[in-house]
Amino acid sequence: MTVTSIDVLDSVVDITAQTESDTISESLITTVLQLTPANQVLVLDYNAEASPEFMVVACSDIFLFEEEKDAIERVLRNCVITGENVVEFSKDDNQSLLAVPIRYGENNEIHAVVFCKADELKGDEVQLIEGLARIYENYQKIISASERDGLTGLYNRKVLTTKIDLLLDRFLIQGTSITDDPTHHHWVCIFDIDHFKQINDALGHVFGDEVILLITAMMKQSFDDEDILFRYGGDEFVVIMHPQPREEMEKTVRDFLVTVNQRDYGQAKDVSISMGAASINDQELNAITVLGFADQALYKAKQKGRNQVAFYEDLIASGELQSLVPEDDVELF
Template sequence: MINKKDAGPPSLLNRLVSLTTIRDVELFETSLLKTLAELLKINQIAMYRLSQTSMMCWLSTHSTNLIQDDNKRQFSESQEIYTSEIVIPEEIKSAQLWVETTKKPYIQLQGNQYLVVYPIFAANKIESLLSFELSHSLTEGEMLIITSLLSITYNFRSLLDESQKDKLTGLLNRQTFEANINKISSLTLNSDISQQPNGNEQDRRRTKTGTEEFCLAIIDIDDFKSINDRFGHIMGDEVLLLLSYVMKQNFRAKDLLFRFGGEEFVVIFHVPDQAEAAKALERFREKIEAYRFPQINTVTISVGATLISETHHLASEIIGRADQALYHAKNNGKNQLHFYESLLESGHIVEKKETGTIDFF
């Protein structure tokens, strides 16, 4: 019988098996960075997810606390991955140009450390760049580890993406909504804990939201049935495709965009406050109104929105609040944006605390 203490570290095959059991894209990327850090025995690794249309990128950084024991480096508990939107650093731009020109990883000696920038390709384009430092130049064995891991896991990642996307628009599908909203609700609750005097350091470290909030908005195409009736379902699908295209252009890469069903869409995004959320949503509403759709010409949308708070964090509550605001927009002229919180404050909606029901005026 094998003693677990003598079993040694998990093999590359075991790590691949572990990674390919994950069904959450964000968790998958987190686990991939952690796995690479452990296999390469490095204490920090970053992933720059590039945009094809701007100089911005999404940076995810994984760090591992290291302890010394008898002159041997050992790994302690891993920190959370921190994600933020940044301007692509000049050093990463230079590395990207090198990779695009040579089709090889960028390896540069800096002081007594080697900076390694390793590409992740998708459809023959660089999708992301991995960046880490080594005390030595990248060996053939280490390159084989990285190449093997990325090749297999990113084929799996493509399948994972496909299972979570709406086949017509390419946005996230409704099946993924509840998992995402539950994850965000958990973050909101943790944020509330971390702001309290007795919130522990781990909670504060995991929560990088500061004073920002999440906003959820339901977007509904006005009179979509009449578009299908007048122009046919093919043109109706064209409207859905073009609207989703404008959504992707208007919102950030890390914002969650869903096709919720039929002509209804949902967006969840991070904002400093309701005023900034309203600006982003109003800007999108205006862009759709100004967009010229083939044959149909003008299409408008109604938007109902709410902030996700620790007091209303269940998926049914959040979507219900936004839906009430959308109902108000639809019944008061369409082509407009309303926030649940503003309607509540103005008295257009009255929430009965004892029953949770809502009256409209």
């Protein structure tokens, strides 16, 4: 395969024309398939604390990971352990296997791996794939920065539904349910600061920002590293919690409410929050719907006096809420 500098330049243009993390991954896959002998390509997120450690973000073959999981994970783990490219030869099907680490984040740690499979990979072809992966890595850093809230550093509103839908899509791609344990669910929690406008009006927006930053610090301390934290806007926040039983989730959010109550806010005196929570299950594979459930629960928490958490499932069971059946894709916020 003869690759010209024009081919490479066109591919760089294609990759950097994308504006979202998942579309960049898809563009990278297309580029690698076009410019190299690779016949199958995967992009996988890596999290050493999660289970599973590797999650498919995008792929050229939807069945590849499950069909050859052991061989692929061996190469991926070797890549993560060494922190470098890993090239292996599979005797089972006479194919070359390549894994390239992708680093970004505050500590420049490995957060993803690009995996390729080909009949044969020569040295210059491996270098080309690595070069494309570096372009991908650098551009992901730019996109990642644009997904963060300027004040708190949490994910911003722009990527909230994308993160939930991507989470759900990954499980569909890998052919598994959201969790193998029926008692464990992902959870979405929405909360805002009670009477925050009064704090801003009485003490000024600079003081209000200080309260926002204190709440953010408490979120980072209270929730697990696997949980995804968002500032939705103003004094509104969202947490996507990792799979866990209802009891564990409820203890975490109630402890968080207590932590917020007990904090010293100086002139603001008492600060509290109201929260709504809903589970993500296999029947509700839509981010807008799930967020709508949690938002309805938040509204009920405010109706009942604020400074508390309400659970969507409980409200449905008690008849206080009717099941939400969305008629279209209009956002509920």
